[in-house]
Amino acid sequence: MSAKEEIQKRKTFGIVSHPDAGKTTLTEKLLLFGGAIQEAGAVKSNKIKKHATSDFMEIEKQRGISVATSVMAFPYRDHLVNILDTPGHKDFAEDTFRTLTAVDSVIVVIDVAKGVETQTEKLVEVCRMRKTPIIVFINKLDREGKDAVELLDEIEEKLGLHVTPLSWPVGMGGLFKGVYNIYEKKLLLYRPHSKQSKEEVFEIKDVHDAVLVEKVGERAAEELRSELDIVTHVYPDFDRKKYLTGDLSPVFFGSAVNNFGVKELLDCFIDIAPTPLARETEERKIDPFEDNFSGFVFKIHANIDPRHRDRIAFLRVCSGKFERNKNYYHVRQDRQMKFSNPTSFMASRKDVIDEAWPGDIVGLYDSGNFNIGDTLSEGEKLHFKGIPRFSPEMFRRVINKDPMKTKQLNKGLDQLMDEGVAQMFIKELNGDKIIGTVGALQFDVIQYRLEHEYGAKCDYEPLSIHKACWIDSDDDQALQTFVSRKKKDIALDKDQRLVFLAESAWVLKMTQETFPAIRFHFTSEF
Numbered sequence: 208m209s210a211k212e213e214i215q216k217r218k219t220f221g222i223v224s225h226p227d228a229g230k231t232t233l234t235e236k237l238l239l240f241g242g243a244i245q246e247a248g249a250v251k252s253n254k255i256k257k258h259a260t261s262d263f264m265e266i267e268k269q270r271g272i273s274v275a276t277s278v279m280a281f282p283y284r285d286h287l288v289n290i291l292d293t294p295g296h297k298d299f300a301e302d303t304f305r306t307l308t309a310v311d312s313v314i315v316v317i318d319v320a321k322g323v324e325t326q327t328e329k330l331v332e333v334c335r336m337r338k339t340p341i342i343v344f345i346n347k348l349d350r351e352g353k354d355a356v357e358l359l360d361e362i363e364e365k366l367g368l369h370v371t372p373l374s375w376p377v378g379m380g381g382l383f384k385g386v387y388n389i390y391e392k393k394l395l396l397y398r399p400h401s402k403q404s405k406e407e408v409f410e411i412k413d414v415h416d417a418v419l420v421e422k423v424g425e426r427a428a429e430e431l432r433s434e435l436d437i438v439t440h441v442y443p444d445f446d447r448k449k450y451l452t453g454d455l456s457p458v459f460f461g462s463a464v465n466n467f468g469v470k471e472l473l474d475c476f477i478d479i480a481p482t483p484l485a486r487e488t489e490e491r492k493i494d495p496f497e498d499n500f501s502g503f504v505f506k507i508h509a510n511i512d513p514r515h516r517d518r519i520a521f522l523r524v525c526s527g528k529f530e531r532n533k534n535y536y537h538v539r540q541d542r543q544m545k546f547s548n549p550t551s552f553m554a555s556r557k558d559v560i561d562e563a564w565p566g567d568i569v570g571l572y573d574s575g576n577f578n579i580g581d582t583l584s585e586g587e588k589l590h591f592k593g594i595p596r597f598s599p600e601m602f603r604r605v606i607n608k609d610p611m612k613t614k615q616l617n618k619g620l621d622q623l624m625d626e627g628v629a630q631m632f633i634k635e636l637n638g639d640k641i642i643g644t645v646g647a648l649q650f651d652v653i654q655y656r657l658e659h660e661y662g663a664k665c666d667y668e669p670l671s672i673h674k675a676c677w678i679d680s681d682d683d684q685a686l687q688t689f690v691s692r693k694k695k696d697i698a699l700d701k702d703q704r705l706v707f708l709a710e711s712a713w714v715l716k717m718t719q720e721t722f723p724a725i726r727f728h729f730t731s732e733f
């Protein structure tokens with residue numbers, strides 16, 4: 208197979224959802240279609256069990272599972288699909304965001320009863336910034352939930368997406384009869400807990416066809432007809448170009464656990480989802496079809512268990528062909544490296560691979576050489592653009608509990624931050640180290656890992672900080688004045704950039720009004 212064919216075969220995406228919306232279930236059904244697994248239950252839920260959110264062994268178990276299910280590849284209709292897991296547990300970390308840099312599209316799963324939930328909002332915001340193509344799957348139609356139109360409104364409003372339904376539910380919950388697939392003009396009848404078979408799919412090019420009434424009854428048929436009438440008037444026609452630029456998101460309805468509507472979703476995904484896309488570096492745009500290999504590390508997995516200190520760096524191949532035992536250029540370290548055991552991930556199996564293509568994710572055993580965002584190339588000094596860091600939501604000051612181990616503490620903190628566990632800000636005024644996270648669990652993880660991996664002990668002092676804002680100004684003098692006036696709230700991030708730590712939304716607003724020459728940014732890239 209030619210390089211071009213290899214690349215065009217691949218579709219690399221992530222499933223984004225709030226915990227419990229059905230991501231694991233959907234992933235499993237997709238893998239079943241691809242024959243990557245043979246039975247249900249093979250993909251472990253990567254959730255931390257609700258009752259044990261601060262149990263470290265649970266954290267470790269969860270991390271272990273999440274590495275096994277980090278990337279799942281399966282073949283389908285002459286394509287190779289790579290699903291990247293975006294850990295969606297309650298206390299998700301920075302690296303959940305970063306995984307989104309490695310995908311070419313996403314599927315967002317929404318629970319029909321719960322609608323759009325907070326974590327989905329955050330993750331979709333990242334996708335929107337990157338103009339990632341998005342397909343929405345509304346799940347659990349076998350249960351009573353929100354009205355379809357209401358849900359689409361909510362998706363548009365809360366997620367800022369323009370949507371167009373490509374399927375439409377016939378009834379819901381106890382009265383759920385199936386979905387009408389607008390994309391393929393087919394009616395799918397719902398049979399709970401049965402495998403979808405051909406007999407339950409009917410081609411209905413025209414909804415006035417008598418077959419519709421025969422299959423779902425007069426009342427449901429009438430309802431569907433009038434709803435579809437509204438749908439076609441209110442929502443735009445599907446336009447693949449708009450989908451590919453992130454400007455239009457098709458929506459499907461179904462029930463993952465019943466494997467209902469999943470095949471339709473997958474078929475449409477295969478038809479429309481992008482093959483590996485070009486990627487921006489600070490230097491130039493990298494086309495996947497270029498001969499020379501390039502790729503970047505988007506995630507690092509380290510074992511908490513001190514007896515197994517190995518780390519795995521996850522590399523997304525962006526161009527050319529990656530080969531085992533070939534020398535590549537590690538741009539940040541300015542040196543050559545080769546890898547004798549690069550792995551691929553097939554469901555829960557890990558295999559050593561000889562080659563990988565754009566769109567693929569390769570696991571590289573790492574003894575501390577990689578940071579998130581590092582580039583490998585064939586010699587060119589490239590720096591892939593990542594996603595910006597966002598303001599964390601929780602902040603605590605680090606207290607060193609063992610001054611004899613200060614060096615270890617500092618080293619540990621630096622390395623954990625490089626891994627993307629959390630963000631650290633250092634106060635200009637007194638050198639205080641402030642850790643910011645998106646989930647409370649990360650504080651426990653850091654404390655535990657500092658002690659077990661670096662022999663350092665820390666405690667935390669809670670801080671009331673509302674947001675960290677990156678600041679800049681066209682007026683140097685104004686910036687200097689601001690920094691000296693707000694000294695106690697100024698810190699530096701890991702790239703030595705100025706950050707203003709706002710105590711509350713009100714303080715932030717007042718500060719913005721008082722210092723109009725200063726720009727306040729809520730992400731690190733501006």
Ligand code: G4P
Pocket residue numbers: 224225226227228229230231232233252253254295346347348349350461462463464465
């Ligand atoms: P997540 O990865 O997004 O966190 O969600 P997961 O797939 O684990 O699904 C969360 C729960 O929702 C599971 O039930 C799962 O069986 C259920 N679920 C998924 N799809 C559907 C659906 O289409 N309809 C209905 N009614 N339920 C669905 P659980 O009780 O938490 O776990 P389990 O014991 O069933 O595994």
